[in-house]
Each structure stands twice: as structure tokens, then as C-alpha cells.
Amino acid sequence: MSMQARQVAVIVAAGATGGASVGKVPISLPVLSDAFGMSLFQASLTISFFLLAAMLVGTGGGMLADRFGQRRVMILGLVISALGGFIGAASTSAATLLASRALESIGFIATVLPGPALLTRLVAPRRLRPVMGLWACYMPFGMSLMLVLCPWLLESIGWRAIWVLIALLSLAVAGLVWRFVPPDATGGPPVRALALVRQTVTSARPWLLAASFGFYAGQWMSVFGFLPTLYAEEGVSTARAGLLTALGAGINVVGNFGAGLLLQRGWSRHGLLIFAALTMLVGAWLLFGSGAPFGVRFAAVLAFSAAGGLIPGTLFASTPAFAPNASTVSTTAGLMQQGSALGQFVTPPIIALVVSSAGSWSVTWMVTGAMAVANVLLALLIRRVARA
Numbered sequence: 001m002s003m004q005a006r007q008v009a010v011i012v013a014a015g016a017t018g019g020a021s022v023g024k025v026p027i028s029l030p031v032l033s034d035a036f037g038m039s040l041f042q043a044s045l046t047i048s049f050f051l052l053a054a055m056l057v058g059t060g061g062g063m064l065a066d067r068f069g070q071r072r073v074m075i076l077g078l079v080i081s082a083l084g085g086f087i088g089a090a091s092t093s094a095a096t097l098l099a100s101r102a103l104e105s106i107g108f109i110a111t112v113l114p115g116p117a118l119l120t121r122l123v124a125p126r127r128l129r130p131v132m133g134l135w136a137c138y139m140p141f142g143m144s145l146m147l148v149l150c151p152w153l154l155e156s157i158g159w160r161a162i163w164v165l166i167a168l169l170s171l172a173v174a175g176l177v178w179r180f181v182p183p184d185a186t187g188g189p190p191v192r193a194l195a196l197v198r199q200t201v202t203s204a205r206p207w208l209l210a211a212s213f214g215f216y217a218g219q220w221m222s223v224f225g226f227l228p229t230l231y232a233e234e235g236v237s238t239a240r241a242g243l244l245t246a247l248g249a250g251i252n253v254v255g256n257f258g259a260g261l262l263l264q265r266g267w268s269r270h271g272l273l274i275f276a277a278l279t280m281l282v283g284a285w286l287l288f289g290s291g292a293p294f295g296v297r298f299a300a301v302l303a304f305s306a307a308g309g310l311i312p313g314t315l316f317a318s319t320p321a322f323a324p325n326a327s328t329v330s331t332t333a334g335l336m337q338q339g340s341a342l343g344q345f346v347t348p349p350i351i352a353l354v355v356s357s358a359g360s361w362s363v364t365w366m367v368t369g370a371m372a373v374a375n376v377l378l379a380l381l382i383r384r385v386a387r388a
Contacts, residue, residue, distance in 0.1 A: 003180070004123065007122050007182075008119065008122070008134070010173070010177055010180045010181060011115055011118055011122075011135070011181065012115075012135055012137070012138055013173050014078060014111055014115070014174075014177055015111065015112050015115055015135065015138025015139070016137075016138045016142040017081070017142065017166070017169055017170050017173050018142065019138050019139040019140070019143045019145075019146075020145060021081055021085070021107075021108055021170075022143055023142055023143035023145065023150070024150060024163070025101075027147060027150035027154065027242060028154060028162070031154060032097070032159065036094040036097060051341045051345045052105070052341075054337045055338055055341040055342055055345060069183075069185075070114030070121070070184060070330060071118065071177065071178075073110050073113070074115070074181075075177050076110055077106075077107045077108065077109065077110025077112075077114075078107065078111050078170045078171070078173055078174035078177065079107070079174055080104075080106055080110060081104050081107030081167070082107070082168070082170040082174070083107070083167075084101065084103035084104030084105075084106075084107055085100070085104060085163045085166055086164065086167050087099070087100040088101065088104070088163045089160045089161075089163035089164045090160075107170075109334075112138065112333075113330050113333050113337065115333070116132065116135065116316055116319045116320070116333045117330040117333070118181065119131055119135055120319075120320045120329055122181075122182070127264075128317070128320070129264045129317045130257070130263075130264050132260050132317035133257045133261060133263075134257050135316055136260075136309070136316045136317075137253040137257055140250055140253050140305075141250070141253055144246045144247075144250030147242055147245055147249060148242075148243065148246045150242075151242055153165075196331045197331060199324045199328050200324060200328050200332055200335055203324045205323075205324070205385055206324070206328075206335050206336070207335070208322070208378060208382050209318060209319065209322055209332070209335075209336050209339075210336045210338060210339030210340075211339055211374075211378055212273065212379070213312065213343070214339035214342050214343035215371040215372075215378070216276075216277075216308060216312065216340075216375060217312075217339075217344045218344055218347030218348075218368075219280055219308070219368040219371050220252075220304075221347065221348065222367075223284065223287065223304060223368065224305075226348075226361075227241075227301070230287075231244065231245075248304075249305065251305050251309075252305045252306065252309040255276065255305075255307055255308060255309020255311075256309040256310075257313065258309070258310065259272055259309070259310045259312075259313025259314045259317060260313055260317050262310075263317050268383070269318055269379075269382065269386070270380065273310070273314055273375060273376075273382065274376050274379045275307065275310065276307045276308055276309075276311045276314075277311070277376045277379065279303055280307060280308045280368070280372050281368070281373070282300075283301065283303045283304030283307070284304060284364065284369060286299075287300045287365070288361050288362055289364070289365045289366075291362075311375070315336060316333075316336075319333055321386070347367070347371070351364055351368075354366075
């Protein structure tokens with residue numbers, strides 16, 4: 001394996017470690033509820049805290065990476081994630097556990113935001129698009145791996161040991177980043193931190209990426225958040241439901257990585273975005289609104305996730321071109337993460353309200369479908385801006 005391939009693998013591994021920190025919680029929620037006497041709502045806050053951190057500090061975190069060095073900030077993020085994991089493992093109260101998750105979320109943001117800028121610095125432009133597609137796999141890979149392993153690990157070693165293992169993994173990957181990723185450049189002219197934010201938020205191009213990411217993430221998180229409930233209504237066992245959910249989440253990497261390869265072969269970014277959005281619309285309808293047999297509905301979930309993965313893959317591959325300049329790549333990625341978090345935070349409650357009012361899951365696809373149509377329109381705007 002070449003040195004550059006090792007560097008790319010280490011950076012993607014850092015992101016996947018963050019994905020594992022997210023994915024360790026959903027399967028552990030019942031255990032956490034029992035351990036700390038929490039309600040399901042209180043336990044679910046361990047997931048929401050990740051979204052709140054991304055919403056609040058996404059652009060600012062990206063600015064810090066651009067200002068103080070992407071490698072340095074990624075290592076710091078991994079160390080903070082590990083510290084949060086150790087504190088969580090030693091928690092004796094729900095308040096301490098939630099505080100540890102808040103700390104982990106800050107570490108997660110600091111870990112993943114420097115990724116696109118580091119890859120842009122290390123990889124030649126002609127090879128960058130497929131590598132960015134590989135980077136986009138970090139979340140579904142890390143999450144799906146934990147969705148598969150957590151049921152077995154919970155029974156064999158318990159949730160506290162899972163927290164410790166992932167914290168140790170974060171420290172190990174931090175060491176690999178320090179060992180293989182070249183140090184940040186020094187000696188250049190000083191960069192004013194607030195100027196990086198101002199350049200990013202006053203440009204329309206990063207906002208288009210952030211909005212598209214938000215509409216995609218809202219759909220994806222809502223569908224996979226409600227899947228266990230749908231499986232339960234179909235009489236699927238908990239263990240099988242976890243495996244099916246992990247398969248659906250994991251297949252997202254096909255679109256993530258495929259986007260980079262297709263862009264490299266000359267496919268247009270707006271074409272990929274439109275195809276993905278329309279496939280997600282049809283997939284959600286088949287899942288929620290068609291009344292089709294279970295096998296057809298599960299196939300729709302796979303298509304929804306695999307094709308949907310083209311969107312983050314395309315958006316990450318577009319980050320260097322849509323950032324105002326080379327100094328704002330991480331800040332632009334931070335704005336994208338804020339858009340993603342906002343979509344994930346807002347959409348599930350909206351769907352829950354609509355479903356409660358209608359008394360049926362069959363209307364869910366109308367909400368996600370409206371977001372898919374919005375992404376089609378955004379893809380057309382992205383095409384226009386790219387040609388300007």
C-alpha cells in the first residue's frame with residue numbers, strides 16, 4: 001500500500017470512528033434506560049446531543065480547522081471523543097452520561113470537519129473525486145458496523161465496555177493520524193478566523209451544498225429512525241430488525257463511493273443529485289404509501305439508501321470547488337454539517353406530527369417527497385451556479 005493510500009485510509013478511519021460513536025447508541029438505548037432509570041425520551045437525548053453540537057458549532061468548528069490546522073484539529077477531536085467515551089463509561093448518573101455525550105459530540109465534529117480539506121491537500125485533483133466519495137462512507141460504515149456488533153457486544157461485555165473500546169479505538173486512530181498524515185503547513189500568512197466564516201456565509205455556493213445535505217439527511221434519518229417501528233408492526237424480531245436496519249444503512253456506502261467514481265467518469269453532479277432525489281421519492285412511497293408486500297418494501301429501503309448515498313458523495317466531492325477559496329474548505333464542510341444536523345433534527349418531529357394527525361404511516365412519503373423535490377430544484381441551482 002502506498003503512503004498516500006495509507007494516509008487516505010487513516011483519515012477515513014478517523015471519520016468511521018466518529019460514526020461508530022454515533023452508532024453505538026441506538027441499540028443500547030433500552031439498556032441505558034434501565035441502567036439510569038431514564039425514560040425513552042431522556043435516553044434518546046444521547047442521540048440528539050450529537051445533532052445539537054453540529055447545529056451550533058459546525059461552521060465555527062470548520063473555521064478552527066482552517067485557522068489552526070486540519071491535522072491538529074482532527075487529532076484533538078479524536079482525543080476529545082475518547083475522553084467523552086471514558087467519562088460515559090464511568091457514568092453513575094444520567095446527567096453525567098448526557099454530559100459525556102455532549103463532549104463526544106464536540107470531538108466528533110472536530111474529527112470529521114477537517115477530512116475534506118486534508119484529502120484535498122494530500123490527493124491529486126485528478127483522483128480527488130473518488131477519494132471524496134470514499135470519505136462520504138465514514139458515517140454509514142461506522143454506524144452499520146456498530147448496529148451489527150452492538151447486540152452481541154451488549155450481551156457479552158456490556159455497554160460500558162463498548163464505550164471504553166471505542167474510546168481506545170479513537171486514541172489509536174489519533175496516533176495513526178499523527179504518524180501518517182503530514183503536519184499542517186506553517187509559515188504562511190496568518191488567517192483571520194472570522195474572515196473565513198464571513199467568506200463562507202456570504203457566498204451562495206456553500207449554502208446550496210448545505211441545503212441539499214439538509215434535505216437529504218432529514219429524509220434518510222427519518223426513514224431509518226422509524227424503520228424499527230415498521231418492522232415491529234410486521235412482526236420482525238428485534239435481532240432481525242437490527243440486522244435489516246444495518247444492511248439498509250450500510251448499503252448507503254454504495255452511493256457514497258459510487259458518486260466519486262461516476263463523477264470521475266464524467267457524470268454531472270446535478271444529474272446524480274436529481275437521480276438520487278427521485279429514487280428516494282419513489283423508495284419512500286413504496287415503503288410507506290404503496291401497501292406493497294414486505295419484500296418489495298425492504299427492496300425499496302435498499303434502493304432509497306443506496307441511491308440516496310449519491311447525494312453526500314456528490315456534495316463532499318463538490319466541496320473544494322464550491323468553497324469560496326482553498327482556505328475555506330473545512331469551513332464550508334462545517335456549514336454542510338450544520339445543514340445536515342438541522343435536517344435530521346427538524347424532520348422526524350414533523351413526520352411524527354403528520355403521522356399522528358393522519359393516523360397512518362402512509363402519509364410519511366409526502367413529507368419526504370416534498371424534501372426530495374426540493375433537492376431536485378437545488379440540483380438545478382447547483383448546475384446554474386457551477387456554470388456561472
